Amino acid sequence: AWQERGFARAFRYYLGYVSQIVFYSSLVFTFMLGREKIVYIADHTYYEYFAKFKSQLPYIVYELSTLTRYSLCFFLAGLPKKRRAFPALSLYALDREGRPGSGGWRRRRCWPGSPAGWSFWA
Secondary structure (H helix, E strand, C coil), X not given: CCCCCHHHHHHHHHHHHHHHHHHHHHHHHHHHHHHXXXXXHHHCCHHHHHHHCCCCCCHHHHHHHCHHHHHHHHHHHCCCCHHHHHHHHHHHHHHHHXXXXXXXXXXXXXXXXXXXXHHHHC
């Protein structure tokens, strides 16, 4: 059976540790973008959001938020224990659920058994 050597074990540990820090840091910027979109939709229609929305946040906020998905993948590649992985995955799922166009918005406006709600569960 293959056993992990010292260097590989240390690399995997530090890869998970650094990527977890990057994930939580970039998740703050992702939540900032999500909040801006939700505030915009509260004052405008859903169609206006897709047709006219332009973020007022600096471009660096968008760039830092793009690291969220990649750092989560690197974090999970480090094979963390469930205790470390559960909060990160929960926060990522929470962010994806509330995003406009993710399906979570349609699910709240229809019955779960209706065809309009199926895209969320697929």
